[in-house]
Amino acid sequence: MSVRLALDIGLALLVFAVAARTIFARGAFEAVVDYVAYGLLLSIVWIRLFAVDVALTEDAIGGGVTGVLLIGAAARLRSAETVAAEETPSGSLRVFAACLCLLVTAVLAGVVLLLPDPGPTLAPQAAEHLAETGLGNPVTAVLIAYRAVDTMLEKVVLVLAVVGVWSLAPDRFWGGAPGEARAARPEPTLAFLAQVLPPLGILVGIHVFWAGANEPGGAFQGGAILAAMWLILMMARLTEAPPVGALWLRLALVAGPAVFLAFGVAGFVMASGFFSYPPGFAKPLILFIEAFMLLTIAVTLPMLVAGPPRREPRP
Amino acid sequence: MSFALDVFSIVANGAGVFFFVAGIVGLLRFPDALTRLHALTKADNLGLGLVVLGLLTRAGSLLGALKLIAIWALVQLAGATAAQLIGRAVRRKGPAV
């Protein structure tokens, strides 16, 4: 057994142990903290699978932004922690659930072990046309060029999620702002971090987006970093969340999918069909679309974390 | 020369790992939240610094080395802020925060 394999097995056991802690933890807050640690360890597993873009996304969105969301929720739900007696699952339900889960795991493990080696792959087709898109990163090419419809529809799903979250506000708060108001005297330590980090974070976020054309990175990862910077500012209460009725906010939210769809339809005119790019002009077009995607993601993620409006709109 | 660099890298990384383990031992053995916080922040900052030092020789380019040092500085910043905030919360609300 080589050292690398021993490290891999150790990492796999560690991931499983932290996930088990998440499920069997005593309180919701503990479970959430374990989940954030699990997300960060999982990104190391993704690096070992040679999927660096996925590792970046899992770190930024799966570990970071989801962590902020869940920690805030767990803190607010602390008063409702006690579980009524009727709700604790009975022993027989636990045994049944355990048997069902073992069965599911066994079936999936069987699928994993019976995969042909090498497996079916689309890599040659992806590599064939990579030069025409002008990109060096095949994952970005798949996201924006080969499977562009999927990415655009995913943007639409994000907007729908924001609409869903906003619609949970009581009628009288519609048009108001989520989150807390700007503090007159923000907490000094958090304010220090929120003043030092965002300039650097914006630079890193835009760099990750720009480098995603040829190296691991892209609009999702860069957008998550930009979103995190805005979230730090909101959490330090140096700025407040914008009111949901603000026009610029709504335009920024739909800019990503709208620009994407516009270029997709324009593909009928400019190139050979829906969502095809004119040859020779593909890379600037792709980067242009990605820039709007970056804007949408950077605006959507903080709005999803901030939640529904909780203050009356200012007249 | 490269053999000496490799030895330096291994020694620095090993020392960094030792400090991380020391921090974990402190986390598990110290009695309350503030002492555990102290153990974690001191050990982790020094541990990460030594690991970054050990990786500098393998960075490959000046830009890579600068990025490693920037990562260490950012983790220091974030870790120090988080430790201050946790310490303040523990002091305000008591140990069972």
Added chain:
Amino acid sequence: MTQATLAGLIGAALVGLGLYGLITNPQPLRKNLAFNLIGSGVFLIFGIFARKGAAAGFPADPVPQAMVITGIVVAFAASALAVALVLRLHEETGRATLRPDAWTKPPSDGAGSE
């Protein structure tokens, strides 16, 4: 046993673990966590498909990777919506439970909440 197979097996184990948590944990927030575990387990199984599809000079097939990236973002959006729903439920009824007969608003002087 390669790293890819190991990751796939861990993915299978995570799906089972998450399913157990989803069935037995009564609190909605922890059900959400368990659901996210199921999701990340499924993504790991995608990961083994990607790694086994290494060809044409790429260390991993890019198409499953792109699908996993899309999946992570959509899973976050779903979690955010679920969390917003649970928080609203908590605001309205003072509890965070999925039992319908517990959904009565506590008395307005706040004496009813635990």
